[in-house]
Amino acid sequence: MRTRLLLPTTLALAMAAWPAVAQPDGPMLAEACAGCHGQAGAGQGAISDLRGYDRDAFLLVWAEFAADERPATIMNRIARGYTEADVEALADFFSSLE
Amino acid sequence: MTRQTRTTLTRRGFGTLIAASAATLATPGLLRANTNGRLLVVGGGFGGASAARFARINYPDVSVTLVEPQTSFVTCPYGNLILGGRKQLSDITHSYDGLRARGVQVIHDRAQEIDAEGHRVTLAGGDVLDYDKLILSPGIALRWNAIEGYDEAASEVFPHAWWGGDGSQITTLRAQLEALPEGGVVGMAIPDNPFRCPPGPYERISMIAHHLKQANPTAKILAFDSKDGFAKQGLFQDAWEELYGDMIEWIPASQDGRIMRVDTENKLFVSEFGEEHHVDLGNVIPPQYAAGIARDAGLANDSGWVPVNPRSFEAEAARDIHVIGDANVGAPMPKSGYIANSTAKTAVTAALAEISGRPAWDDPVYFNTCYSHAGEDYGISVAAIFRPTDDGFEATPDSGGVSPSGPLSEMSRNRRLEARYADAWYASITDDMFS
Numbered sequence: 110m111r112t113r114l115l116l117p118t119t120l121a122l123a124m125a126a127w128p129a130v131a132q133p134d135g136p137m138l139a140e141a142c143a144g145c146h147g148q149a150g151a152g153q154g155a156i157s158d159l160r161g162y163d164r165d166a167f168l169l170v171w172a173e174f175a176a177d178e179r180p181a182t183i184m185n186r187i188a189r190g191y192t193e194a195d196v197e198a199l200a201d202f203f204s205s206l207e
Numbered sequence: 208m209t210r211q212t213r214t215t216l217t218r219r220g221f222g223t224l225i226a227a228s229a230a231t232l233a234t235p236g237l238l239r240a241n242t243n244g245r246l247l248v249v250g251g252g253f254g255g256a257s258a259a260r261f262a263r264i265n266y267p268d269v270s271v272t273l274v275e276p277q278t279s280f281v282t283c284p285y286g287n288l289i290l291g292g293r294k295q296l297s298d299i300t301h302s303y304d305g306l307r308a309r310g311v312q313v314i315h316d317r318a319q320e321i322d323a324e325g326h327r328v329t330l331a332g333g334d335v336l337d338y339d340k341l342i343l344s345p346g347i348a349l350r351w352n353a354i355e356g357y358d359e360a361a362s363e364v365f366p367h368a369w370w371g372g373d374g375s376q377i378t379t380l381r382a383q384l385e386a387l388p389e390g391g392v393v394g395m396a397i398p399d400n401p402f403r404c405p406p407g408p409y410e411r412i413s414m415i416a417h418h419l420k421q422a423n424p425t426a427k428i429l430a431f432d433s434k435d436g437f438a439k440q441g442l443f444q445d446a447w448e449e450l451y452g453d454m455i456e457w458i459p460a461s462q463d464g465r466i467m468r469v470d471t472e473n474k475l476f477v478s479e480f481g482e483e484h485h486v487d488l489g490n491v492i493p494p495q496y497a498a499g500i501a502r503d504a505g506l507a508n509d510s511g512w513v514p515v516n517p518r519s520f521e522a523e524a525a526r527d528i529h530v531i532g533d534a535n536v537g538a539p540m541p542k543s544g545y546i547a548n549s550t551a552k553t554a555v556t557a558a559l560a561e562i563s564g565r566p567a568w569d570d571p572v573y574f575n576t577c578y579s580h581a582g583e584d585y586g587i588s589v590a591a592i593f594r595p596t597d598d599g600f601e602a603t604p605d606s607g608g609v610s611p612s613g614p615l616s617e618m619s620r621n622r623r624l625e626a627r628y629a630d631a632w633y634a635s636i637t638d639d640m641f642s
């Protein structure tokens with residue numbers, strides 16, 4: 110399923126009138142994850158499904174990756190590239206997906 | 208795509224699409240098309256397909272047209288696995304039907320001329336497409352004759368297999384490998400930076416060795432390099448020693464590794480200092496620059512690549528043309544499929560900000576990972592997270608980097624997992640382009 114949206118399709122027709130607010134960073138940051146974790150974090154082959162990931166667990170797991178305290182082939186190297194605000198936005202986003 | 212639909216894209220036919228759309232209810236994407244701006248994407252590879260798909264999903268009111276001469280796309284990534292005998296051409300060939308189903312108007316033709324001032328592109332077939340915003344992701348061109356004697360005709364004998372095209376380059380190389388005489392010599396010529404896919408030549412060496420180890424174990428690989436170092440060097444060299452013994456000899460520039468001339472008739476590679484090396488099979492990866500359409504439009508600088516704004520990817524030389532993928536000046540970002548995919552999305556938000564009224568991503572992050580297969584169950588990777596600076600790009604400090612090194616006895620679990628994750632990457636990234 111494809112829940113990931115900067116813009117829900119149902120709102121598409123109203124889009125022309127979209128207010129000029131900043132795009133939420135969560136979804137744009139999460140776009141990069143799609144290259145391994147699949148569409149909207151749905152998982153792909155050996156790489157895990159991130160949909161509905163518990164928010165607190167996400168933050169904890171991320172911090173462990175960044176500190177090399179959790180077994181990882183690559184997420185440790187990736188986790189260190191994001192700011193705290195980035196990680197919160199990612200946690201919000203993936204925890205909100207069904 | 209019917210002729211009629213194509214001509215509706217021209218200025219003259221603009222009204223026809225609106226009229227016609229009532230009759231094309233079966234394609235909902237088309238009904239909404241053209242209500243709010245026209246995005247034209249030239250090049251349907253890693254950058255272009257990603258951009259077109261992302262735009263259709265996130266900006267459904269914008270009409271998206273993709274121009275690409277090939278009717279299906281053969282990826283360079285995983286092409287080396289064909290050489291290793293682990294993939295077939297069909298495994299790395301992708302249809303544009305998924306993009307069509309999303310309402311992208313796919314036109315199989317070649318963009319011939321860009322009129323930046325007039326905002327229009329003329330195709331080889333004669334059609335003229337007007338655009339509000341142009342995303343250009345045409346990839347690379349090979350610098351024919353930069354290595355003396357290496358032109359398009361020579362590439363039939365010594366394949367480069369450095370673009371996907373119709374797949375014939377990679378299948379020719381595979382066929383030559385199978386026909387290599389017992390104990391024969393495979394010569395590779397590898398260019399200096401910058402070039403498409405920094406770890407690509409070394410993954411290729413590995414996959415060729417993987418094939419030869421089983422099929423022709425006394426064969427040799429001479430890898431002539433125009434540089435003294437390369438991506439994931441330590442990891443590759445460890446793998447070569449562990450898996451292939453002394454089959455592979457890498458000759459750096461400082462040891463006369465730079466190939467200046469090739470002779471396809473006598474099967475010779477000739478080095479900078481005039482040394483002649485006979486090869487039974489030659490794979491020449493020549494120096495590169497941005498694809499012709501970008502250079503012809505005057506977008507490139509003297510280096511042959513296109514300087515762009517690091518937040519919007521708009522070409523420095525032209526308004527409303529955003530150049531992504533291998534064609535731009537992106538260093539220290541590598542010329543990789545993942546970077547083309549990642550930057551495509553930022554470029555689309557920037558290009559469509561005005562039209563859609565939704566601001567561009569003002570704090571973009573560009574993402575790269577390149578997995579390589581060094582052998583069976585032997586994956587290694589490099590990752591990096593980049594951010595724009597005032598005049599370029601920089602890697603985020605203390606992040607990214609390559610897989611850990613160590614003896615295979617200790618690293619085999621890691622290498623095995625990374626090989627699996629690489630497969631997941633390939634499936635995910637191609638879904639993000641074509642599904």
Ligand SMILES: Cc1cc2nc3c(=O)[nH]c(=O)nc-3n(C[C@H](O)[C@H](O)[C@H](O)COP(=O)(O)OP(=O)(O)OC[C@H]3O[C@@H](n4cnc5c(N)ncnc54)[C@H](O)[C@@H]3O)c2cc1C
Pocket residue numbers: 249250251252253254255274275276277280282283284285286287316317318319344345346347368369370371403404407408411498499500531532533534542543544545546547576577578579
């Ligand atoms: C052997 C090899 C292995 C690789 N492995 C990896 C990997 O594991 N991971 C990774 O991230 N990257 C990898 N790459 C790099 C990756 O292939 C490129 O970086 C990527 O293709 C760049 O995307 P692009 O959109 O710039 O160009 P492309 O993907 O080449 O797409 C350009 C498209 O534009 C079309 N085109 C050109 N001119 C015109 C025109 N005038 N009009 C219309 N269309 C035109 C072409 O037909 C082509 O389809 C590899 C490359 C090679 C060679």
